Amino acid sequence: MTAAAPSSETLWSRCGGCAALLYRKRLRRNLDVCPECGLHARLAAPERVDQLVDPGSFRALPDHVVEVDPIGFVDALPYPHRLAAARTDTGLSEAVLCGTATVGGSPCALAVMDFRFLGGSLGCAVGELITCTAEQALTAGVALVLVTASGGARMQEGALSLMQMATVSQAMAALREVGLLTISVLTDPTYGGVAASFATSADLVLAESGARMGFAGPRVIRQVTGRDIPAGFQTAEFLLRHGQVDMVVPRHALRARLATLLAAVASPTTIRSGVTAPPPDAARPGRPLRSPARDAWETVRLARHPGRPTTLDYLETTFDGFTELHGDRLGGDCPAVVGGMAQLAGRHVMVIGHQKGHTTAELAARNFGMATPAGHRKALRLMRLAARLGLPVVTLVDTPGADPGFEAEEHGQAAAIAENILTLSMLPTPVVAVVTGEGGSGGALALAVADRVLMLQHAVYSVISPEGCAAILWPGRAAAPQAARALRLTAPDLCRLGIVDEVVPEPAGSAADDTEATGRAVRHALLTNLLPLMEVPAVTLVQRRRQRFRRFGAARAAAPAGAR
Structure with a gap:
C-alpha cells in the first residue's frame, strides 16, 4: 500500500495514496509525508535515525555478525545470494541499524529496522544485533528505543528465526527487571514475529500515523478466512481504538514525543517548590477542614x-x-x-x-x-x-x-x-x-x-x-x-x-x-x-x-x- 521513498536523485515523486505528483525536495522537507493526503512513505533506517535523534549524536554499534545460512535454504535463489543483493541495494549489512544517541538531550540505545532489507525480516543476525543493543542499554543504564518495520520472522532461517522472538524478549525482560524504560515505535508495516514479540512488549508502544500492525498480515487473513479486509483494519488508528498502542503520532512530532517520554526517566529529579515538608501533626490522618458543614445531600x-x-x-x-x-x-x-x-x-x-x-x-x-x-x-x-x-x-x-x-x-x-x-x-x-x-x-x-x-x-x-x-x-x-x-x-x-x-x-x-x-x-x-x-x-x-x-x-x- 505504501511505496518506498524514492531516491534522492529523483526530482518528482508520485504519492502511493492519492497519486499526486510531488516535487521531491518539497516532499523531503515534509519528512516524506505527502502534503496532499498525509500518506507517510516508508523510510530507510539511516533516514529514520536522522529524523529521530539529536544531530550528530548517533554512534553506530559494531555490526560484524557471523554469516548465517543455518538450513541451506533455496527457493528461486540460494539464501546467501538474497543477502548479498539486499546488502548491495540498501548499503546495510542487515535489516536493522543499531547504536546509541540522544533524543532531546536524553541518552538511549536505538535499534531501527529497515523494510528494504528482505522485508525487515527477523533473522539470527537481526536478533543478535537488537539483543546487543538491549544489552548496551542495560550496561549504560539508559532507555531502549525500537523502531519496527518488518514482515515477520525470516523464513530462510527456519525455526532459528522463530527463536529470535524469545532471544530479544529476554533481553527486554532484563531491562524491565531493573526499571529501564523500553519504547517501541511501530512503523508501516509491522507484522508476524516482530509484532508478536518486542514490538508490542515494550513499556510504551507508539504508532506512527498510518502504520499497520498485526500478527497475521492481510494476505494470510484473506487466505485463511476467505473474507475481505475491512477498511482501516490493523491501522494505527484502529490499534488505538482497540487499546493496543499508547498513542498515534504523526512523523513530524515523533522526535518531540520521544524526547518527552525519555526525559521522564533519563535522570532523577527532585520536587521544586516553596512547599516544605509538613510538621509532624499535619502528617497524621484525619486532618479536617475548619469550615461550616453543609448538609450531606x-x-x-x-x-x-x-x-x-x-x-x-x-x-x-x-x-x-x-x-x-x-x-x-x-x-x-x-x-x-x-x-x-x-x-x-x-x-x-x-x-x-x-x-x-x-x-x-x-x-x-x-x-x-x-x-x-x-x-x-x-x-x-x-x-x-x-x-x-x-x-x-x-x-x-x-x-x-x-x-x-x-x-x-x-x-x-x-x-x-x-x-x-x-x-x-x-x-x-x-x-x-x-x-x-x-x-x-x-x-x-x-x-x-x-x-x-x-x-x-x-x-x-x-x-x-x-x-x-x-x-x-x-x-x-x-x-x-x-x-x-x-x-x-x-x-x-x-x-x-x-x-x-x-x-x-x-x-x-x-x-x-x-x-x-x-x-x-x-x-x-x-x-x-x-x-x-x-x-x-x-x-x-x-x-x-x-x-x-x-x-x-x-x-x-x-x-x-x-x-x-
Whole structure:
C-alpha cells in the first residue's frame, strides 16, 4: 500500500495514496509525508535515525555478525545470494541499524529496522544485533528505543528465526527487571514475529500515523478466512481504538514525543517548590477542614455539579505537563479513565483519573466516568509501569461507580477491580489519591488504595449512592437525602473516621465556581503530602500502606462514633 521513498536523485515523486505528483525536495522537507493526503512513505533506517535523534549524536554499534545460512535454504535463489543483493541495494549489512544517541538531550540505545532489507525480516543476525543493543542499554543504564518495520520472522532461517522472538524478549525482560524504560515505535508495516514479540512488549508502544500492525498480515487473513479486509483494519488508528498502542503520532512530532517520554526517566529529579515538608501533626490522618458543614445531600449535589473540574482540567491547572497513554493492551481503551505521565513541580509522576465531562455529549462519550474492565486494566498497566520506573502515582477519583453493564460483567469487571486493589496494596512507589467529586463504591476504591487519601471539601465517598441505598433500605429513592445523611459520606465525616487524611479547601461556593483556584489548592495539597513519601523506603512504604487499611478492621468498626 505504501511505496518506498524514492531516491534522492529523483526530482518528482508520485504519492502511493492519492497519486499526486510531488516535487521531491518539497516532499523531503515534509519528512516524506505527502502534503496532499498525509500518506507517510516508508523510510530507510539511516533516514529514520536522522529524523529521530539529536544531530550528530548517533554512534553506530559494531555490526560484524557471523554469516548465517543455518538450513541451506533455496527457493528461486540460494539464501546467501538474497543477502548479498539486499546488502548491495540498501548499503546495510542487515535489516536493522543499531547504536546509541540522544533524543532531546536524553541518552538511549536505538535499534531501527529497515523494510528494504528482505522485508525487515527477523533473522539470527537481526536478533543478535537488537539483543546487543538491549544489552548496551542495560550496561549504560539508559532507555531502549525500537523502531519496527518488518514482515515477520525470516523464513530462510527456519525455526532459528522463530527463536529470535524469545532471544530479544529476554533481553527486554532484563531491562524491565531493573526499571529501564523500553519504547517501541511501530512503523508501516509491522507484522508476524516482530509484532508478536518486542514490538508490542515494550513499556510504551507508539504508532506512527498510518502504520499497520498485526500478527497475521492481510494476505494470510484473506487466505485463511476467505473474507475481505475491512477498511482501516490493523491501522494505527484502529490499534488505538482497540487499546493496543499508547498513542498515534504523526512523523513530524515523533522526535518531540520521544524526547518527552525519555526525559521522564533519563535522570532523577527532585520536587521544586516553596512547599516544605509538613510538621509532624499535619502528617497524621484525619486532618479536617475548619469550615461550616453543609448538609450531606447538598454536598452530593455539589459533588455531581457538571461544572466541577474533571481530571483533564486538573491536568491543565495542577500539573506542569501531561502525555496521555492509552489502552489496556488486551483490546480496549476506556474513555472513562485518563492516564499518563505528567510533571509536578519538576518531578515526573504517573497520573490516573476518572474522566466525566461538562456537557451531556462529553458525559455520554466518557460513560459518565464509569470505568469498564478495560479502564481498570489500563490503570493497572500504568500503575505497574510507574512502579518499574520509580515514578510516584497520583490518582484522581470522580466516579458514580464502575460500569454496571452486561458487557462489563462479561469482561470481568469484578476481577479487574480486585486486581487493581491487590496491586495497589503492594505497589512499591508512593501513591496519593484525591477524591475530587464522587467516590462511588468499588469503582472509586480501585484507584484509592493509597498512602495518603485526600478529599475535596465538597466531594463525597461512599459504599453506595444515596439513591441506591434509599431504594434498598427505605421505601424508595425519594429518601435519598435521608440516606445521604445516614451514610456519613462527606469529607468531614470521613476525616473523623480516618478514611481520609486531609480535606482540600474549595473556593467560595464550590470547585465549579473557580477551576483555577481549585487546581492550585490540589497542587499544594499534593506537594505537601507527596514530599514526605518520597523519602520512605519502598518496603516501609508498602508496610505502612497495609497498616493504614488494616486499622479499618472489626475492632475499630465496632467502636462508638464518639470514640473514634
